[in-house]
Structures are given as structure tokens and as C-alpha cells.
Amino acid sequence: MRGLMQEQPLVISSLIEHAERSHPEREIVSRSPEGLVRTSYGAVGERARRMAAALQRMGIDRGERVATLAWNDHRHMELYYAVSGMGAVLHTINPRLFAEQVEYIVNHAEDRVIFFAPGFASLLEKLADRLPTVRAFVAMCARQQMPAAALPNLLCYEDLLDVEPIAWPEVEENAAATLCYTSGTTGDPKGVLYSHRSTVLHAFAACGVDGLGVGSADTALLVVPMFHVNAWGMPYAGAMSGAKLVLPGPALDGASVYALLRDEKVTLALGVPTVWLMLFRHVDEQRLSPQRELVLQRCIIGGSAAPQAMIERFEQEFGCEAIQAWGMTELSPLGTVSRLRPEHAALPAEARRQIQLKQGRAVFGVRMKIVDDEGRELPRDGASAGLLKVKGPWVAGAYYGCGPATDADGWFDTGDVATIDAEGYMQITDRAKDVIKSGGEWISSIDLENAAMGHPAVAEAAVIGLHHPQWQERPLLVVVRKQGQALEREEMLAFLAWKVAKWWLPDDVAFVDSLPHTATGKLQKAALRRQFGHYRWPEA
Ligand code: AMP
Numbered sequence: 093m094r095g096l097m098q099e100q101p102l103v104i105s106s107l108i109e110h111a112e113r114s115h116p117e118r119e120i121v122s123r124s125p126e127g128l129v130r131t132s133y134g135a136v137g138e139r140a141r142r143m144a145a146a147l148q149r150m151g152i153d154r155g156e157r158v159a160t161l162a163w164n165d166h167r168h169m170e171l172y173y174a175v176s177g178m179g180a181v182l183h184t185i186n187p188r189l190f191a192e193q194v195e196y197i198v199n200h201a202e203d204r205v206i207f208f209a210p211g212f213a214s215l216l217e218k219l220a221d222r223l224p225t226v227r228a229f230v231a232m233c234a235r236q237q238m239p240a241a242a243l244p245n246l247l248c249y250e251d252l253l254d255v256e257p258i259a260w261p262e263v264e265e266n267a268a269a270t271l272c273y274t275s276g277t278t279g280d281p282k283g284v285l286y287s288h289r290s291t292v293l294h295a296f297a298a299c300g301v302d303g304l305g306v307g308s309a310d311t312a313l314l315v316v317p318m319f320h321v322n323a324w325g326m327p328y329a330g331a332m333s334g335a336k337l338v339l340p341g342p343a344l345d346g347a348s349v350y351a352l353l354r355d356e357k358v359t360l361a362l363g364v365p366t367v368w369l370m371l372f373r374h375v376d377e378q379r380l381s382p383q384r385e386l387v388l389q390r391c392i393i394g395g396s397a398a399p400q401a402m403i404e405r406f407e408q409e410f411g412c413e414a415i416q417a418w419g420m421t422e423l424s425p426l427g428t429v430s431r432l433r434p435e436h437a438a439l440p441a442e443a444r445r446q447i448q449l450k451q452g453r454a455v456f457g458v459r460m461k462i463v464d465d466e467g468r469e470l471p472r473d474g475a476s477a478g479l480l481k482v483k484g485p486w487v488a489g490a491y492y493g494c495g496p497a498t499d500a501d502g503w504f505d506t507g508d509v510a511t512i513d514a515e516g517y518m519q520i521t522d523r524a525k526d527v528i529k530s531g532g533e534w535i536s537s538i539d540l541e542n543a544a545m546g547h548p549a550v551a552e553a554a555v556i557g558l559h560h561p562q563w564q565e566r567p568l569l570v571v572v573r574k575q576g577q578a579l580e581r582e583e584m585l586a587f588l589a590w591k592v593a594k595w596w597l598p599d600d601v602a603f604v605d606s607l608p609h610t611a612t613g614k615l616q617k618a619a620l621r622r623q624f625g626h627y628r629w630p631e632a
Pocket of ligand 1 (some may be wrong): 271274275393394395396397398416417418419420421422425451502506507508518523612
């Protein structure tokens with residue numbers, strides 16, 4: 093027997109339609125090429141319907157890919173709705189990729205149009221004649237900011253809006269809506285093709301109180317880029333909830349982020365650890381008092397493990413809750429959120445902190461399990477570590493043009509190694525390919541990095557496993573000192589000796605000026621291992 097409820101498709105246009113009806117005046121503040129722009133859901137919705145009309149006039153059909161090469165700003169937000177809303181597929185390109193990678197993914201996706209922030213004109217000029225499927229390049233600005241670029245069929249975003257807006261067409265909820273390529277450090281990037289349905293369901297999860305908890309009372313700063321996993325779904329969660337959105341444009345340095353937090357009275361900020369480290373540096377240099385100047389209530393940290401020192405600093409110095417979340421491009425990205433449960437309130441502070449350091453419990457919609465090398469499920473005892481596999485309606489089933497992403501039983505292998513405890517808290521110990529195996533036992537590089545980051549003179553730390561004649565592999569700690577701080581090997585190791593098991597202690601410490609990061613701000617351990625390819629252990 094079928095249920096008798098209305099079968100309304102879960103589509104992306106319904107989110108902006110709701111925003112236009114329910115909270116049209118709610119602000120969207122954006123650093124755009126012309127400066128700080130104040131717009132609203134009402135204006136974004138109306139302009140998205142105009143842009144959808146313009147795309148139809150350009151001959152874009154349903155299912156065709158329309159790319160963006162852009163920072164977080166109001167025009168990018170309009171394209172989120174215009175492109176998917178008219179039934180085409182929004183392909184967000186990470187501008188920090190190498191030119192050859194951009195070329196590869198544009199051609200793989202067979203993009204028809206590329207919308208770009210004016211600053212990327214020269215990158216596109218170099219590539220344009222190697223992008224045979226692209227029919228037009230649209231600069232995301234007004235006439236006055238048009239770049240002087242030698243691009244075929246170069247159009248101006250604001251000029252295109254001079255058309256009557258369309259009414260959103262009917263779209264099937266399982267139709268493709270957006271496309272994002274993984275920023276993998278090995279092999280070619282793979283395309284994750286989100287559907288309308290997966291995106292709307294994910295937005296519900298993001299708004300849930302135990303998800304990201306986005307609500308109408310929030311002002312949310314998206315330091316997480318709109319070119320990577322749809323800015324963690326925030327442009328959709330914002331429209332759903334009516335949160336004010338603050339889009340920082342290209343300026344992600346500490347001073348610019350701090351100014352937005354303060355001036356826009358941000359209550360919820362989302363970003364990867366690297367951007368928060370830049371924020372902390374600014375606070376230190378300028379001797380600021382965040383707790384006095386800001387009204388920040390929650391900071392969501394994801395994309396890489398949140399170090400203990402970062403969680404403590406947000407809580408003690410910013411007076412806000414620091415919440416770790418884990419996810420992946422293939423998970424839209426939300427998988428787990430680390431929040432304390434009521435029974436943890438009575439625990440001593442250090443025990444509570446150890447729980448916050450875990451990546452968290454699965455949000456409804458995501459099922460998790462850990463398995464050993466033979467695929468046997470491991471116990472949820474907080475100690476057994478194995479490959480983390482997930483399932484769910486916003487988890488990738490296949491890669492675009494590359495076949496299935498799951499095993500025969502429909503589980504997606506995350507490539508992360510993790511434990512799950514009896515309360516369901518998952519903790520990542522490593523990426524499978526970064527695991528350090530010493531004398532047959534695993535050492536968690538994430539735990540070691542976290543401990544090292546607790547030293548006041550450490551700006552950033554990475555641990556890699558390098559070949560060792562006796563132990564097969566041993567950990568090497570690579571440290572970036574804070575500016576002007578003195579720190580030597582012996583002091584670092586003595587500090588760690590109090591924090592980790594003796595046999596986990598790195599065999600050596602190397603000091604560097606900076607660490608390599610991927611285009612999305614993650615430590616690039618493969619590059620670091622190459623950098624230390626000729627390294628010799630002190631005693632060897
Ligand atoms: P991406 O698909 O580029 O967003 O990368 C996803 C990967 O980032 C995950 O598989 C994890 O290895 C890592 N990651 C994301 N969030 C966290 C977190 N909170 N702690 C540790 N690793 C994380």
C-alpha cells in the first residue's frame with residue numbers, strides 16, 4: 093500500500109523559493125569584486141531566476157555542466173540556484189588546483205560555460221584553446237570590473253541578467269544537480285555528482301541541532317570555500333533556515349576573517365584548521381581580545397583533525413563552542429559531528445576534552461562501520477582500529493564517468509582508519525595511506541600531531557612514517573615554529589614524552605619554514621614524505 097502524502101520532489105529550487113517567500117529580507121553579505129556587497133535571499137532568488145533564463149537563452153540544456161571558478165560571493169550563490177534550478181549541473185572548480193588539473197576536470201566534465209571571478213582571467217587565457225567543450229566564459233562582475241582578457245566569447249555576468257526571470261521548471265529529485273571533483277593527492281581527480289534529493293536531505297541534516305545546527309538566529313561565516321563540497325552545504329542550509337550568510341570572497345587571511353567576525357556579528361563560523369591558525373596568528377600579533385569584541389557562539393572545525401590546543405583556544409579565548417565535524421567530498425560532506433552528550437557534563441574537563449577530540453557521532457542518514465583487512469567488521473570498543481566504511485542517501489554510489497564507488501554491499505570505503513567507541517563516537521587515527529606501522533604496531537600520526545600542536549611555540553606540526561632498518565617505519569615529526577619562538581629537538585621530545593606512549597615518541601624532529609598543503613588546506617603527507625626521501629635517522 094502506498095502512503096497518501098503529497099509526492100513533492102526534493103529539489104534545490106524549492107530551497108530558494110522558500111527563502112524568497114519566508115525570509116526575503118535576510119541579509120547575504122559578500123566580499124565581491126566591487127567591495128562589500130549587502131544583498132538578501134529575495135534578491136539572490138530573483139537574480140538566480142534571471143540567470144537561469146540567461147542560461148536557457150545561451151542554449152544550456154538539462155543535465156549539461158556549467159562550471160564556476162570563483163570565491164565565496166553573492167554571484168556564486170546565485171549560480172548555485174540558477175544552474176541546478178533550471179536542471180543543469182553546477183560544476184564548482186577549485187581554483188587552487190594546478191592549471192593541468194583544471195584543464196583535466198573541465199574536459200572530463202565537458203563543461204559548456206565557465207563562470208569565473210575576474211582574477212582568474214589569466215589562468216583561463218592560458219587554457220582556453222585546450223577546452224573544446226566550453227562555448228562561453230562569463231566574468232562574474234559588472235561592466236566596470238570586466239577583465240581585459242583574450243577569451244573567446246567573453247561575457248559579463250551583470251549584462252546577462254538583463255532578461256525576464258523564469259519560473260523554476262519541474263526537475264526530477266534524483267536528477268544530477270552539482271558536481272565536485274575530489275582533490276586527491278594521487279591519481280586523477282574523480283567527480284562526485286550530487287543529486288537534488290541528496291542535497292536537500294543533506295541540508296536538513298546540516299540544519300539539525302545535532303548536525304551543524306544552522307538556524308534563523310544565526311549569522312554564519314563560510315570560510316569553507318564554495319568550490320569545495322558546496323561549502324559544506326551551507327548555501328542550501330542557509331536558504332532552508334534563514335540564517336544570515338557572510339561570504340568572505342578571496343580574503344581568508346586572519347585580519348580579514350577577524351574583521352568579518354566582528355563587524356557582521358557572526359555567531360557561527362565554519363572552516364578548516366589552517367584558516368583558524370591564521371586567525372590565531374592575527375589575534376596574537378595584534379593582541380586582540382576576541383571574547384570582548386566578538387559574539388561568536390560556535391565554530392565548526394572540519395576537513396582535518398582539530399588539534400586540542402585549537403579547541404581550547406576557541407573555548408577559553410573566544411568564549412565559543414568548538415565543534416569538530418568529519419566528512420568528505422563523497423559524503424556531501426557531512427558524516428559525523430562531535431558534540432558532548434548530557435552524561436558527559438559530570439566528567440572532569442580533561443575527559444570531556446578527549447571526547448571532543450574524536451571526530452564525533454554519525455548524523456542520521458550516515459551509517460558507519462570499521463573493518464579489518466579481510467573486510468570483517470571490528471568491535472565498537474574505542475580501541476580496535478580499522479578501515480572506515482559508510483552508507484547513506486548523500487554518500488556517493490559511483491564516480492562520474494568512473495564506475496562504482498562502493499563495494500558489492502553498497503559500502504563506501506572512506507580511506508580513513510578509525511575507531512568507533514561504544515557510544516558511537518568515531519575517531520580517525522590516520523588516512524589509510526599515511527598510517528605508520530612500527531614493529532607491527534600502528535602509531536597514530538594524528539594523535540602525535542595533536543600532542544605536538546599543544547606546545548606553545550609550535551605553529552603547525554606533521555608526522556610522517558619513514559623507513560627504519562629495525563622497526564620497518566618510525567615517526568618523524570616535522571615542525572613549523574611560531575614566528576620569533578625558539579624551540580629545539582630535545583625540548584619538543586621532552587614535551588611529548590609526557591603526552592604519548594614511549595614507543596610512539598618520534599625518533600627525530602625536523603624544523604621547516606612551512607608545510608605543504610593540498611588545494612583544500614590539508615597536510616600533503618605524500619609531498620612531505622618525498623621532501624624527506626633522503627632523510628637519515630640520527631643513529632642510523
Ligand atoms: P575531502 O574529500 O577533500 O574533503 O577530504 C576528506 C578527508 O579529509 C577525510 O577522508 C579525512 O581524511 C579528512 N578529514 C575531514 N574531516 C576531518 C576531521 N575532522 N578529522 C580528521 N580528518 C578529517
